[in-house]
Each structure stands twice: as C-alpha cells, then as structure tokens.
Amino acid sequence: MKVNVNESRCKECGLCIAHCPKEAIYLRSEVNSKGYRTVVVREDKCIGCGMCYLTCPDGVYQILA
Amino acid sequence: MAVERKVPSIIDNPMNFCPGCGHGIIIRLICECLEELGQDQNVIFAIGVGCSSNLGGGLVTDRLHCAHGRAGAVATGMKRVNPDNMVITYQGDGDAYSIGIAESFNAAYRNENITVITVNNTNFGMTGGQMSWTTMEGQKTTTSPHGRDCAVTGYPIRFPELVANEFRVAYAARGSVSSPARINALKGYIKNALEAQINKEGYSIVEVLSPCAVNWGMTPEEAMTHIEEDLTQYFPIGVFQDRRNQE
Numbered sequence: 001m002k003v004n005v006n007e008s009r010c011k012e013c014g015l016c017i018a019h020c021p022k023e024a025i026y027l028r029s030e031v032n033s034k035g036y037r038t039v040v041v042r043e044d045k046c047i048g049c050g051m052c053y054l055t056c057p058d059g060v061y062q063i064l065a
Numbered sequence: 066m067a068v069e070r071k072v073p074s075i076i077d078n079p080m081n082f083c084p085g086c087g088h089g090i091i092i093r094l095i096c097e098c099l100e101e102l103g104q105d106q107n108v109i110f111a112i113g114v115g116c117s118s119n120l121g122g123g124l125v126t127d128r129l130h131c132a133h134g135r136a137g138a139v140a141t142g143m144k145r146v147n148p149d150n151m152v153i154t155y156q157g158d159g160d161a162y163s164i165g166i167a168e169s170f171n172a173a174y175r176n177e178n179i180t181v182i183t184v185n186n187t188n189f190g191m192t193g194g195q196m197s198w199t200t201m202e203g204q205k206t207t208t209s210p211h212g213r214d215c216a217v218t219g220y221p222i223r224f225p226e227l228v229a230n231e232f233r234v235a236y237a238a239r240g241s242v243s244s245p246a247r248i249n250a251l252k253g254y255i256k257n258a259l260e261a262q263i264n265k266e267g268y269s270i271v272e273v274l275s276p277c278a279v280n281w282g283m284t285p286e287e288a289m290t291h292i293e294e295d296l297t298q299y300f301p302i303g304v305f306q307d308r309r310n311q312e
Contacts, residue, residue, distance in 0.1 A: 002067050013085035013278075013285040019245055036084070048067025054245050057089030059077060065069035 002048035003041050004062040012036040016052035016061070025052060073100045080123035085285025087242040087275030088116060091184060092124070094248070095153065098256045102263065104151045111140040113156030113165070116190045120155060134165020137172035140179045151262060153180045158272075159189040159197040162222055166198075173228040176235070176267040180258045183224065183270065185300065186277035194280030198222045201299060206280070221299060225272050229306035235267035237306040241274040243292040247302070254304065261308050274300055 010032060016039060017025045024045035027037045039060065041052075053061040071077075073096035082088045099105040110128040112120050113136045121130055127150075131139040136154040144152040154161075161169045161183045172179065188206050189195040196206040196213055199221045203212040215221075229237035236258050240251030251273060258269035274296050276288030283291060 009079055011084035015085060015285055015289070018286050018289075050068065050070050051245055053070045054248050055090070057082065057086055057093075058080070059072040059089065059093065061070075062072070063067055063070040065067060 001043065002046050002064055003052065004064060005039060005041055006060050006062070007032050007038040008034075009058045009060045010036055010038040011058055012038070013057065015055045015057070019051045019055045021049060021051060022047055073097055073105060075099075075105050075125045076123060078123040078125065081119045082116065083279045085276060085278040085288065086116070087186070087273065088119065088184060090242045090248060091182065091251075091273050091275060092120060092155070094252045094255055095155075095182060098252065098259050099151065101256070102259055104259070104263070107149070108151040108153060109143050109147065111136040111143060111152065111154040113154065113160035115157040115160045115192075116186075117155050117157050117160065117184060118191070134160050134163075135168050136160070137165065137168035137177075137179075137181065140181075141172055141175070141177045144177060144179050148178075151180070151259065153182060153259075155182050156184070157190065158183060158185040158187065158199040159195075162198040162224055163189075169224070170228070173232050173234055173268050173270070176233055178262055178265055178267055179269075180262045181268070181270040182255070182258075183272045184275045185272050186275045186280075187221075187296065188277060188280050190277045190280055194277070199300075201296065223300060225270055226305050228268070228270060233267075234270065234306055235261040236269035236304075236308050238270070238304040239272045239274070239300060239302055241292055241297065241302055242276070243274065243289045243297075247293075250302070257304075257308060264310070266308060266310060272300075274302075
C-alpha cells in the first residue's frame, strides 16, 4: 500500500483525479457520511508520487514511505 | 520510491470549506512550512472574517478571530507583546483589502514583523459572492450582476505590488494553487515569508490566487483553469520584493 485514503474527508472535488499522472484514482458509486462520492486509488497503477496529496484541499491522502 | 507525506497534525481535522476550495491547500502549506521550521507549536494565527473564519474549527493552535478586516492591527499587538512567537494573519481579499485596507496598509507601512497571508478569490465568498476590490473587470457577482464596470467601481487592487513599491517591506510575493507546480512554488514563497519573520526582517506578505468554484459557477477543475488562463494575466505570479539579507 502506497497511499492511505481517509474517505470521510473527501468532498468529490476531483482535483486529485485531474492531476494523477497514472490515472489511478476514480470515484466509487457509494457515498460517505457527508453524501459525497469518494475516491478510490487503484493499487496496481499507483506509484506513490504524491500529486493527490499535493492537490487535495481536504487532507484525504497520506503518502506512505 | 515514495516519500512519506502526511497532513501536519495542527491542521489534520475536517473543515467546512466547499468542495474544490483552495483554502485547504493553502493552510496545509503554511502548516507544513511551520512544521519544517520547527515553529508549529509556537505560532499564533490572527484569523480574518469570511471563509478564512472556517480555520477556527480546524486549526489546533493559538488563534484569534479578529474583527472584520483588522487582523493586521491585531497581529501587530500580538507580535509586540510576544516577539518570540510566530504571528501569521490569515485573511481573504474582501477582509484584508475591501474592509480592512487601512489596517493592512498601516501594518505594511510600519514594516511590522508579521507574516500576512491573503487568499484572493476575487469576491466575498462566504456571504454569497459579492464584488470585492479584486473582482475582475466584467466578472459577474451578486452585487455586479451585469459584470464589474471598472469605469464606475475602480480597477482591481494589486496589493503585494503596491506595498513592495511604496513601502520598505521584507518580502512580498503572489502565488497560486492552480497546479501542482504552482503549489510547490507557493510553498517556497510562504517559507521565505516565515523565515523573514523568524530573522526579524519585517513585514512579509504572500497573496494567493485561490479558486471559488461555487461562486464563480464553475467546476473545481474549470476554476483552476480560470486562474491559470485569466487571473494570472492581471495578477502576475512571482516575487515583487525579495529578502534583502538572505544568507
């Protein structure tokens, strides 16, 4: 695992999806407690570059070493 | 090889900003810089009124919610009484310019040893998107429904350039959160501004162009493109007054 995703914080803005260089992030169809569809990271595509961490305004991501 | 990155503990809380708002990125960058400089437990925030007020709920540091527009004056008092604390004002453009231009100017004029972060989203976001001093010519807001007419209301203010040209401030820059490269550059500006305060060089300001997707009537991605393509034409990104005594 390269990334921890805190789904309860996600607000479905899509900035991480737009900036992910490997297109490894997509929105799931279920919603979180706030009513937003949350992000999912594809483990097989993720390279742990941290672009999602950089662009996320809501602190959803934690990049693991 | 991935590099470990985690939101700093003083800001690791859910906050009430709209989806795609730039505030969350900016405050995270400030807290990252504070952590790297070893000042994250030694900081007082002077928080303005507006969307910046939402920090009151998420930020776990000493902080004061100032009267509308007066963060520059309040921060002056904080810094003079506690010269060893980091003092940062966190305001929006409506708060720092439209409402509190006197306090913002006076703090810069005195070259107070504080760091001012102004989030410029070209409107009063929290109250529903009214026109502010930084609203672009032709931009529709709730108080300029036919687009801002600069012949009647004046032209958007460029505050960092103004204080860099007129006063002897320590550091003045403008950044943006519109792309990963811009965010990285912005972190450099914020770090310089904080280091200027640590070295007692004087007043440092960083204005940040930030998206207001909801009030601009755009998606978060379109708002970022709007900053990159339109706002940066009028509000150039860069350093207007570099630090003088940089080692």
